[in-house]
Amino acid sequence: MKVAKFGGTSLANAEQIKKVCKIVQADPQRRLIVVSAPGKRFKEDEKVTDLLIGYADRYLQTGEGPSEKRAIFSRYREIVLGLQLPAEVGDQVEAELEAVLSNQQGLSAERFMDAVKAAGEDTCAKIVAHYLRHLGEEARYVSPLEAGLFVTDEAGNAHVLPEAYEQLATLRDWSGITVFPGFFGYTKAGELVTFSRGGSDITGSILAAAVKADVYENFTDVDSVYVVNPNLIKNPVEVKEITYREMRELSYSGFGVFHEEALIPAYQADIPVCIKNTNNPSAPGTMIVSEPPASTKRVSGIASDSGFCSIYVSKYLMNKEIGFGRKLLQILEEEGLSYEHTPSGIDNISVILRERDLTQDKEQRIVERIRRELAVDDVAVTHGLALVMIVGEGMRQSVGTTARAATALAAAKINLEMINQGSSEVSMMFGVKAEEAERAVIALYQEFFGCEEELSAQAAQVASTTV
Amino acid sequence: MKVAKFGGTSLANAEQIKKVCKIVQADPQRRLIVVSAPGKRFKEDEKVTDLLIGYADRYLQTGEGPSEKRAIFSRYREIVLGLQLPAEVGDQVEAELEAVLSNQQGLSAERFMDAVKAAGEDTCAKIVAHYLRHLGEEARYVSPLEAGLFVTDEAGNAHVLPEAYEQLATLRDWSGITVFPGFFGYTKAGELVTFSRGGSDITGSILAAAVKADVYENFTDVDSVYVVNPNLIKNPVEVKEITYREMRELSYSGFGVFHEEALIPAYQADIPVCIKNTNNPSAPGTMIVSEPPASTKRVSGIASDSGFCSIYVSKYLMNKEIGFGRKLLQILEEEGLSYEHTPSGIDNISVILRERDLTQDKEQRIVERIRRELAVDDVAVTHGLALVMIVGEGMRQSVGTTARAATALAAAKINLEMINQGSSEVSMMFGVKAEEAERAVIALYQEFFGCEEELSAQAAQVASTTV
Structure with missing residues (x-):
């Protein structure tokens, strides 16, 4: 099976989510889907995660944040409408989001912040699952709590606990398509904590390692990794295959494709990673692997x-x-x-x-x-x-x-x-x-x-x- | 003034000592002469220092060492004869050597070893001073004790004490030529201790620093330092000038011209060092200096x-x-x-x-x-x-x-x-x-x-x- 993770631009609006679901449907191996929160629709746009952080900051200061909340709801409403999902789906999703946003429920400031931030991915995962069902697929949203993604108790900077892997391994046996929200997990005491920023990559990598996926597909908005920064060289050569070690050395000096920590679980479980483009899924993308191919190029x-x-x-x-x-x-x-x-x-x-x-x-x-x-x-x-x-x-x-x-x-x-x-x-x-x-x-x-x-x-x- | 140090092969026999004294006479600036013990006369020969160590080992085990002692005396007798010095010079030098060799005088084993080893340079210095006088020069032997070359109390591995420099500086004012035995000094309590093996280079460097010599000449048996090991390349390019730092980097990896520690006093006092050949004194030799010349070669x-x-x-x-x-x-x-x-x-x-x-x-x-x-x-x-x-x-x-x-x-x-x-x-x-x-x-x-x-x-x- 394949674990496929989709980044923020891949989920920025209904059009993009349609592409995502088409990609998922195109390969029956894509059974575990990890989603980010909706990203920017255009250059000056705000990411939903940033809207959520702005809202939580305001709420913690003033006990409310009506304009910030409106902006968040409007992003999701636009998506639900664009996907032509039934009205009750929109209502249900909004009600659940509202419950997180409007009730600090005795949570500390940082716990509340983590809960609000995580709602970006969580809501998105629910919508994607609804839409896949709407398309006739057997699909379900799963909460990281139910799935057993246990993490350390460091607000905004959680790390996966070793025992999580055993729990998450059972996802392999679920039928149909499972949609998993990225970016957060739960402490053993059941409290929500997020990874560091960009942490949906980490969720995907953990799941891929846990279910022993054949490949961890990471869908973003470029056709591949390039051998050099495309801002310096026009249309540079694409990297077809690269090793984890090479990727790590490159990311040290300005290659920003991937969250640094995200490679670790895949690396340790020896799961190949494939960087692909949601907007051009037929492009082969870049494979990140353990061992260099026999015909390796001298310079990657x-x-x-x-x-x-x-x-x-x-x-x-x-x-x-x-x-x-x-x-x-x-x-x-x-x-x-x-x-x-x-x-x-x-x-x-x-x-x-x-x-x-x-x-x-x-x-x-x-x-x-x-x-x-x-x-x-x-x-x-x-x-x-x-x-x-x-x-x-x-x-x-x-x-x-x-x-x-x-x-x-x-x-x-x-x-x-x-x-x-x-x-x-x-x-x-x-x-x-x-x-x-x-x-x-x-x-x-x-x-x-x-x-x-x-x-x-x-x-x-x-x-x-x-x- | 110049401090000139002569190595073992430069003093191996009467012929070599004649060359040394000719070199000393050739330049009135050469007023402070440091000598090693006589070295090898031919490839299979033994250095006097090795004969002395063999003797001291035997003496410490058995209380005597007649054959070893004979070999030592015969080396010096051959030199005195070859230099055509009066018989009483030979007798006096032998008596002083005998006094060191045959009497442990309540010295510990390692003190005795140091005293016997040091006798090689000490006897040689006395003979050279005699010969220079024989040639009509105003010359005198000086003992490191009299001159004030104070060192730490580490048998076979002494280090100069800072206060020695002030004492030794007065050597500058002595008239005529002073002949100084290399390789050893005295503790503040007046006990003889040697430097590490090859330490005559160190004595010369200390004296050059103390008297603020214009140059420290180190006479050996090669025309110059070469840019590469002459065993690998036939007749390699000669080094005319090199900095202390370069010399140090080179000596790290196989350039064995100079005792590593020996450069320190000269380096710290900024005294240029000149490596010259006793057997070809007109060759310019190699200068070791602080600052690279303006027209420095890229590679030394x-x-x-x-x-x-x-x-x-x-x-x-x-x-x-x-x-x-x-x-x-x-x-x-x-x-x-x-x-x-x-x-x-x-x-x-x-x-x-x-x-x-x-x-x-x-x-x-x-x-x-x-x-x-x-x-x-x-x-x-x-x-x-x-x-x-x-x-x-x-x-x-x-x-x-x-x-x-x-x-x-x-x-x-x-x-x-x-x-x-x-x-x-x-x-x-x-x-x-x-x-x-x-x-x-x-x-x-x-x-x-x-x-x-x-x-x-x-x-x-x-x-x-x-x-």
Whole structure:
């Protein structure tokens, strides 16, 4: 069986929900459906989740929020009308939503907030189930409480409990289509708690792992993942297949397709993930898998992220001092800083950090501590760095990937501030000045995908001529 | 003034000592002379220091060591005879040596060992002073005790005390030539202690710093430092000038010209060091300086060292875990291991260690602890790695050094297991399989010095034709 999760734009209005249900009907394997709350219908539109948060904030301050509530109800009413569902369906759905919104029922502020936010997905799931039945399918909505999606008691940031998987596994045996609201679960005490924002991806991944799905389909609004940010390169090469590790390395530096935590349950249960487009379901999409295909490409993607800085420390004979590196990292930890990388020479080491974490105060204190406690010769902070990454399983097997990358960057006159490549070689990382990062990505794209792009452009032309 | 230190081969016999004294006489600035103990006269010969250690071992076990003692006396007698010094000089030197060797005088075993070892340099210094006087120079031997070379009380591994410098500074005002035995000093209580093996380099460096010498000349048996190991490349390019930092990076990986600790006093006092050849004193030698010359070459040297291994650790979302790297290094520290480098990807990190430190027991324990305490997805140890380094101040200013190096290595079909280059860029480090290290060094030498080698060969030909 397949678990199919549909994102906010896929459920933004009745038209989109019709597409979703057509997709569900098209494959009898799609028996477990996870839905987000309706997203934006157009660029300036508000997501239902944002409307709900605005409402809850107002309600907690003033005990009411009539205009915010009206906006929410109108979004759902529009959908129910557009789907031509019977009036009593609309009434029932609205009554249940009203019960959540208008009654804090002795809930704490954060519990109420979670309950209101979750109503976005919950209501949507009910409507989708109604519509599938309306189309003649055997379909039912299921509440995460009934299904047993148990989570930790962290408001707005729940994590699944291990015992949930056994409960949820029984969903596999249900007949027909089950529609499951994303984004939230229940504590063992039966209280509703949501995942972190974007958490419907997490729900889908948990369900896919629990029912041991053949594939976890994640429907969004792009045909596939691209090898490079489409804002930098027009019509970039599509990624057909990518491994979890590659996806994770790419998402580190600006690939925002997927909620970071969402991959974990699927990864651990070894369920392949397929990113597909609700608006173009016949496109093959991008598969995320455990093992790279035999014919793996050397390079799967290129990404970059700015906002890094480096703390460079040098000390003569540092290398002979046991514990030096550990002491340096301890200072950072005591100052509450997490670090990213630590490239090193013999008597020097650089610590790469996210710039946002290093306030001016902290910087000064850390530099002083390093000077005083570690008796170093030199310590210097460089701001405004970017990391540019080439990601690809099996780059390791390829003599010369480094040479090609470094040559392309040199030809583009980009100076390398840092290079970091561990023995995994899923990725190769270049530190460059932030203002050179875009040029670096473009140069690397041309080097590794330039030809392919031309070929696929030709293929597209041939295809369109044939039509 | 200049401090000139002469190594063991420069003092191996009377002929060599004559060369040394000729060098000293050739420059009136050479007023403070540091000598080692006589070294090997031919490949199978024994160094006097080794004879002394053998003698002391025997004496401590049996209370005597007549054959060992005879060998020592015969080395010095041969030198005194060869220098045609008066018989009473020989008698006096022998009597003083005998006094040290034949009387433990209530010294502990390790104090006795240090005293006997030190007699090698001490006797040599006395003979050289005698010979310089014999040649008509104003010259005197000085004892480190009289001069005030105070050191810590660590038998066989002394370190200079800060207060020594003030005492030793007065040597600057002495008239004539002062001959100073290398390798040992005295505790504040007046007890003799030696530096670690090869420590005459340290004595020279300390004296040069104390008297604020214009240069510290270190005479050995090679014309200069070479950009690459001469055992790998025939007649490699000579290094004319190199910085302390470059020297240190190179000595990390197989450049054995100089005692590692010996550079510190000179480095801290900013005294240039000149490596020269006793057997060819007119050759300019290699200068070690603080600041790279303006016309610095991009690459100053290429070195490699094997005997490394890596511990690869991966964990999904590791990168989001504050303190992960520090905890990993803490485990190594608790197991008494010092590490060399830690290249990292997003969710993985490799720790590069010296293989000799990682016993099978330790390896097993560390792998288990990493698995258990850090709950990682994967941990793997790879043995048999070598690090190949390109060293050069100012590589940073050169777009393309990485590209050239990586391209040369790729052309030689050498796979890179690791790359590490911090923001200092004094060095660039490539991890390769140990069996590929030699080929890697040769490929890099050809890339960065190949042309120059041809040019200098042509120049040599022109020169020889002219003669």
